[in-house]
Amino acid sequence: MKDLRFHDLRHEATSRLFENTDLDFMEVKGITGHKSLQMLSRYSHLRAHKLADRLAGGKR
Template sequence: MDLKKRTAHLPKTKNGEARTMPLSSRAVATLENLPRNLDGRVFGTTYEGIHQAFVRACRRAGIADLRFHDLRHEATSRLFEKGFNPMEVSAITGHKTLQMLKRYTHLRAEDLAKRMG
């Protein structure tokens, strides 16, 4: 992680290829406030620990049928709404093809109508 450059290097990704991704100013501020781990990891937990925390949070909030991975779909759509182009969004999300990026994008007709004027 290089907070000065606002980037995070991901040595292990879903597709098996390492990549460096940009961080928002809000993400950097959040990361700066986390306690430091001696082993270099940002979160001192496992995938299973994160998964269980997410399931508990959904249960407490009364949210049914939401998976952690659904957040990727939501974030991808919101990046397009902010005006990022497909190349920029794929650089942030790690999608390798436009076809796969399209599967993760769910734009709302009413939002598109507003942009059209």
């Protein structure tokens, strides 16, 4: 793949950790090595249906 960088893989992996696990921000931060929660928050794309499920008491 042309123009694929380490950052692209890191972004994808971080996004999947938020999407497919029940890890919280601090746990994901420890895995990915992000220095601030502000930078890490760029990867936590909220999905409306998942947020609605959580507000209704559902698990991540």
